Amino acid sequence: MKKITVGVIGAGRIGKLHVENMLQLPNILVKTISDPMLESAQAWGHERGIQQIVPDPQLLLDDPEIDAIFICSPTDTHVDLIKAAAKQGKHIFCEKPISFSDTETLEAYEAIKEANVKVQIGFNRRFDKNYARVQQCVTNHSIGQLHILKITSRDPEPPSLDYVKRSGGLFMDMTIHDFDMARFASGSEVTEVFVTGGALVNPKIAEVNDIDTAVISLKFANGAVGVIDNSREAVYGYDQRIEAFGSKGAAESRNEQETTVKLSTAESVSEDQPLHFFLERYNDAYICEIRAFFEAILTDTKPPCTFEDGIMAQRIAQATKESYETKKPVSVKFLS
Structure with missing residues (x-):
C-alpha cells in the first residue's frame, strides 16, 4: 500500500488528537508539525518520534514530500491555509468551521476546485457508529417517512470567556456539528431555522455578544x-443524543x-454518568x-464529508445567528 506523508498545522487539543491517531495507522507518516508555540509543540512531538516541529506552516506547504495537510489551527487561519495548500497540490483535512465568512469560504472553494485536490471537513460525528446507525434507519426507511428529528448536544462545562470571544459564537463553534448531523441524519437540506436562547449558564457570555443555551x-x-x-453546561456529563421519528417508528x-450497569437497591436506582467530553465520547x-x-x-x-458539506x-x-438577532425565522441559502 502506498505511504501517505502528512503535515499537521496546529498542535492544540484537536491537532494532537489527530496526530496520536495517525501514529497508530499503517502507511501514514506524520513528517512535520507546525505550531507557533514551538517549545511546547517540540516537547510533545519529540516524545512521539516526530523530529520536524516548526513555527512556520509554509515549510510544510513547500515540502514536496508531504501529500496531505491537516489544518487544525484557529478558524481565522483556515481560508489562507486552504488556498495555499491547494496551490501546492496538497490534499486537505480541515477542522470546522471553514471560516466565519461566506465570501472567504467560497474563495477557498474555488481554489480547491481549480486544484482538484481531496478535501474533507472535520465533522467527526458522522463517523460515530450510533449516529451512523440512526442515519441508516432513516435512509433505508426502517422508520418510514421521517417526521421529526431531535438532537440534544450539551457540553459538560462552559469554555473560558477568552475562548468564547474568538470562537465565532455558539452556533458556529458548537452547534455547527449539530447542523451537519441534521443534514446527514435526515438526508435532506435545512431550508429554514428559528431560534430562541440566552446566556443562562454565564451571563458574562452575553457581554461578548454570545449565548450559551x-x-x-x-x-x-x-x-x-x-x-x-x-x-x-450539563453538570452530569457530555449529553449527546439523537432521535429520528417517522411514520413507522423511531x-x-x-x-x-x-x-x-444499572444498580438497583431499596434506596435508589443508579447508573454511570455520560462520558465526560468529546475526546472520550467520539474517540x-x-x-x-x-x-x-x-x-x-x-x-x-x-471524501465522505465534503467541502460542500462544510459550506452548508x-x-x-x-x-441561525440572524434568526436569534432578528427574532424571526430565516431561510438558509443553498449552494447554486
Whole structure:
C-alpha cells in the first residue's frame, strides 16, 4: 500500500488528537508539525518520534514530500491555509468551521476546485457508529417517512470567556456539528431555522455578544421538522443524543457511558454518568474519519464529508445567528 506523508498545522487539543491517531495507522507518516508555540509543540512531538516541529506552516506547504495537510489551527487561519495548500497540490483535512465568512469560504472553494485536490471537513460525528446507525434507519426507511428529528448536544462545562470571544459564537463553534448531523441524519437540506436562547449558564457570555443555551427549530426540504437543543453546561456529563421519528417508528441513540450497569437497591436506582467530553465520547469516530480521508486519497474517490458539506453547515449557522438577532425565522441559502 502506498505511504501517505502528512503535515499537521496546529498542535492544540484537536491537532494532537489527530496526530496520536495517525501514529497508530499503517502507511501514514506524520513528517512535520507546525505550531507557533514551538517549545511546547517540540516537547510533545519529540516524545512521539516526530523530529520536524516548526513555527512556520509554509515549510510544510513547500515540502514536496508531504501529500496531505491537516489544518487544525484557529478558524481565522483556515481560508489562507486552504488556498495555499491547494496551490501546492496538497490534499486537505480541515477542522470546522471553514471560516466565519461566506465570501472567504467560497474563495477557498474555488481554489480547491481549480486544484482538484481531496478535501474533507472535520465533522467527526458522522463517523460515530450510533449516529451512523440512526442515519441508516432513516435512509433505508426502517422508520418510514421521517417526521421529526431531535438532537440534544450539551457540553459538560462552559469554555473560558477568552475562548468564547474568538470562537465565532455558539452556533458556529458548537452547534455547527449539530447542523451537519441534521443534514446527514435526515438526508435532506435545512431550508429554514428559528431560534430562541440566552446566556443562562454565564451571563458574562452575553457581554461578548454570545449565548450559551439555545433551542433551534428546523424545517427540511423533505417536509420533516427538527429541533436542536444546546447548552454549554450539563453538570452530569457530555449529553449527546439523537432521535429520528417517522411514520413507522423511531430510532434513537443514547449517551455513551463507562459501563451499562444499572444498580438497583431499596434506596435508589443508579447508573454511570455520560462520558465526560468529546475526546472520550467520539474517540473511535475521530479514528474512522481520518481513515476515510486517507482511503479517499488512496482510491481516488470523493471524501465522505465534503467541502460542500462544510459550506452548508456554515450557512445554517449564519442563518441561525440572524434568526436569534432578528427574532424571526430565516431561510438558509443553498449552494447554486
